[in-house]
Amino acid sequence: MSTRRQAGAVRSLARRAALALAVVTAAIPGARADATLVPIPLETLPGRTLGNTPVVLSARGLEIPVVGDAVVALPFPAQELEIEAAADGPVLLSWSGRSGSGFRPYGPPWRYVAVPREPAPLRLDLRIAWGWAPSARPVLYLLGTGTLVVRAMRARPVPRDPVAIAAALDGALLWAPESVGHTTINLLTRSYWSASRRTWLSDVVAGAALAVFLAALAVSWLRHRRFHPGLALALAGLVALAAWNAHFLVRFLPMANLRPQHDVEARIRDNYYFSPEFGALAALARATLRAGERVGVSGERGDWFAPQTLCFQLAPRPCVIVERGAEVHSGISRVGRLRSEELDAIVSFHGGPLPDGFETVAAVTPEAVVARRR
Amino acid sequence: MTFLVATALFVASGTAIIRVLRLDVRSPLADAALAWLVGSGWFATIAPAMRFGVGLPLSAVGAVLVTLAPVAFWGALGMRRRAAAKTADGAGPLASAPAAPPYRLPRPLWAYLPMIAYVAIVAAAVLLHGVNTPTHTDDGVRVRAFAPMLAFADEWGAEARALFVMAGPIPTFVPALGWMLGGAGDPFHPNYAVLAELVALLFLAVGLPSARGSPERGWSSAFALLSIPLFVYHCTSTYSDAVLAMRVGGGVLLALEYARSRDRRDAERAFLLLGFAALVKREGELVAAVPAALLAAQLAAERLRGRAFPWVALACAAAPVALGAVAKVAAVGLAGAFPMFRVLVVESGLSDAPAAAVHPGLRMQAAAFFFDQALFRSGNAGMIYWVLPVAIVARARALVRSGLVWSLAAVGALLAEVAASSILIVPQYTLDQSTVHRALMVASVPAALWIAAALTDAAAERDGVGERDDGGGGSAARRRRHREGRGTRP
Numbered sequence: 102m103s104t105r106r107q108a109g110a111v112r113s114l115a116r117r118a119a120l121a122l123a124v125v126t127a128a129i130p131g132a133r134a135d136a137t138l139v140p141i142p143l144e145t146l147p148g149r150t151l152g153n154t155p156v157v158l159s160a161r162g163l164e165i166p167v168v169g170d171a172v173v174a175l176p177f178p179a180q181e182l183e184i185e186a187a188a189d190g191p192v193l194l195s196w197s198g199r200s201g202s203g204f205r206p207y208g209p210p211w212r213y214v215a216v217p218r219e220p221a222p223l224r225l226d227l228r229i230a231w232g233w234a235p236s237a238r239p240v241l242y243l244l245g246t247g248t249l250v251v252r253a254m255r256a257r258p259v260p261r262d263p264v265a266i267a268a269a270l271d272g273a274l275l276w277a278p279e280s281v282g283h284t285t286i287n288l289l290t291r292s293y294w295s296a297s298r299r300t301w302l303s304d305v306v307a308g309a310a311l312a313v314f315l316a317a318l319a320v321s322w323l324r325h326r327r328f329h330p331g332l333a334l335a336l337a338g339l340v341a342l343a344a345w346n347a348h349f350l351v352r353f354l355p356m357a358n359l360r361p362q363h364d365v366e367a368r369i370r371d372n373y374y375f376s377p378e379f380g381a382l383a384a385l386a387r388a389t390l391r392a393g394e395r396v397g398v399s400g401e402r403g404d405w406f407a408p409q410t411l412c413f414q415l416a417p418r419p420c421v422i423v424e425r426g427a428e429v430h431s432g433i434s435r436v437g438r439l440r441s442e443e444l445d446a447i448v449s450f451h452g453g454p455l456p457d458g459f460e461t462v463a464a465v466t467p468e469a470v471v472a473r474r475r
Numbered sequence: 476m477t478f479l480v481a482t483a484l485f486v487a488s489g490t491a492i493i494r495v496l497r498l499d500v501r502s503p504l505a506d507a508a509l510a511w512l513v514g515s516g517w518f519a520t521i522a523p524a525m526r527f528g529v530g531l532p533l534s535a536v537g538a539v540l541v542t543l544a545p546v547a548f549w550g551a552l553g554m555r556r557r558a559a560a561k562t563a564d565g566a567g568p569l570a571s572a573p574a575a576p577p578y579r580l581p582r583p584l585w586a587y588l589p590m591i592a593y594v595a596i597v598a599a600a601v602l603l604h605g606v607n608t609p610t611h612t613d614d615g616v617r618v619r620a621f622a623p624m625l626a627f628a629d630e631w632g633a634e635a636r637a638l639f640v641m642a643g644p645i646p647t648f649v650p651a652l653g654w655m656l657g658g659a660g661d662p663f664h665p666n667y668a669v670l671a672e673l674v675a676l677l678f679l680a681v682g683l684p685s686a687r688g689s690p691e692r693g694w695s696s697a698f699a700l701l702s703i704p705l706f707v708y709h710c711t712s713t714y715s716d717a718v719l720a721m722r723v724g725g726g727v728l729l730a731l732e733y734a735r736s737r738d739r740r741d742a743e744r745a746f747l748l749l750g751f752a753a754l755v756k757r758e759g760e761l762v763a764a765v766p767a768a769l770l771a772a773q774l775a776a777e778r779l780r781g782r783a784f785p786w787v788a789l790a791c792a793a794a795p796v797a798l799g800a801v802a803k804v805a806a807v808g809l810a811g812a813f814p815m816f817r818v819l820v821v822e823s824g825l826s827d828a829p830a831a832a833v834h835p836g837l838r839m840q841a842a843a844f845f846f847d848q849a850l851f852r853s854g855n856a857g858m859i860y861w862v863l864p865v866a867i868v869a870r871a872r873a874l875v876r877s878g879l880v881w882s883l884a885a886v887g888a889l890l891a892e893v894a895a896s897s898i899l900i901v902p903q904y905t906l907d908q909s910t911v912h913r914a915l916m917v918a919s920v921p922a923a924l925w926i927a928a929a930l931t932d933a934a935a936e937r938d939g940v941g942e943r944d945d946g947g948g949g950s951a952a953r954r955r956r957h958r959e960g961r962g963t964r965p
Contacts, residue, residue, distance in 0.1 A: 279708075283611070287909050288705070333869075334933045338866060339930070342698070342862065345704075346698075346702050346857070349857065357601075359600060361606075365661050368606075368609060410611060410618065417624055417627060431634075
């Protein structure tokens, strides 16, 4: 065995040992009580992650290139991660658990955060994401265009005690904030009193309200020697509604965007919460294209969100969704038609190469561009 | 900014209509709310009827003329009445409802402060988040918020007309007025329109009972209304499900008020709001017809006891429905104008068209899911459907004596309608949870308002008991109603 190979093997062994030491040390009884986040040596990660993108260690940290989407499955279980990260482009970081066959980054619930341009700590609670289990590996699902640089990573390990695991899961899920996703319009995240035991929060609140009802009846009997079911009902009903509302408020307020923004364009640019790259492109296209320009919007195959929403934001400009290979294209809900040669501009969101005759005039990223006919 | 101007025009228009019809309540909050609901409904009734029925393109000037026509009519009527009053030396012009007493805070204040705080916090959060959040797609395939942009651009090809029928006249035309006035620079107008509906309903819920001496009922209604989590979230979106629920809820709120006040004008206001509710979404007519039919049944039952049936009010409520239908038929033809009726006919086997084959097992699963998850467990409706049956059982005797039973029947019928749709017609959308929870909102909002009414009555019962124990004979409110010749409350 050559000296170089021996050195490589030693480095690999050292990385594995450091990773194992970090995770095992963090998992010892008592570590949970002080809620310690254990540093994960970044040099232990390259070569041990799974996914569709290379993870490279550089002087800046762990670099993960993102064009479209990138998946990185970390090689250790955890219940919480804190990463100090930045991206040089608009990148959305979603997370979920991976156990067994796969993972579902979009949930529901879909847990995500827009990666900031300047390094900042991002707290990823894996327990409240889809697919978490004590043995599940964290999956980072990156959407956008740019390079994510992780400068430090810390993990809260999974406790060994099954009771502690259940308590950690139940507590996290009970108070987890709601997050806006494509399916939120149809249903909110389910609320469990104890997710580990599948005890619904509604059952517990109803039980508490029933107890209040009975107690109020008893008090009225003791004080007036007669029952006042009306007052007892009012109290119990109020308890039921108020308890649920208090819980809802805790989950709703962190999700709500409460920062007043007067500027319409800034709201479009900044507030597509789960697609910062898209929001930036929509605002750029609105600023770039003149009223009356005939626009074609091009997106990834199967992307139903970006093309339609772009056309909406560009209205009342004539706008169609460009179908590759087609000569005639139509707009939202098939309203309006334009032939390819009638298009003055193309707005492409991960839509691949521009059609012949168009050149980029403004860009958020190389994948999110506004182009005009030459 | 242009949306604020449009709002002022709608409120002016609505104020004129309710003054002409003598349906104002002389309470600034409640009248402003009614004015928005009626004024925007008026515009959404006339604008598509003119555009599709008569074929007149809708310009900014035309839109303003449509909006201000009731104001001009009100002014002309007022001048005529003033002239007549001068010659006859009679009463002042357009005397309507007596002035409301000043507002007061609910009592005991310490008990209501948390509710008021909750209403204020949630309403503020919804307004901010709703204003801040740009439009997303609907169902992954549609952008209903696009319909008002078509009204603004006045581009009505065949596909655009189908979108108008899908969205309904109110979601299509109301957000467009601001754009017509100032150009479509601000794509958030559909958001503002939904939020204006919420503000109007909250104003109505709080303002009307408060103006009648019962702020407790008003704040309870607002609190219950915001106790439906998915409804609260929907108000921050540009979907129309919340708008339909709020329009129907407004009608039921006034029907509940009628149960207490026995004032026929409350029933007439309810009819009017339910008529406009039919102009939201493609299923608006079917949904609004349910509480309107039960209110009509209530009034018909009263006719047997000698009170006149308000045919004029019913005609006023039917007018927007009829004009909306004319606009839809003119836009897409009879076959496409009422897609929900067509679905019902096909499903019931009255049509030759083949119904979607739904396995009976699927319907059973959907039924189980509907009653377990959608109503009670998922949390999308909060605790509304837990409290509702308990309130019915615990207050059964009182309900039988009160007019609330008619509103309860309306809530039950709405729930049955949604259940039939979710279990029999589209069970697959119940099981995949793509529509069931938001379809329920048209029943949940009226149910919440009914619960608030029932619980407020239940809490007030203790006053009556105490006074009976003292040999009293009724609370101050009851004595006041007795003096006014109104009915009793349970």
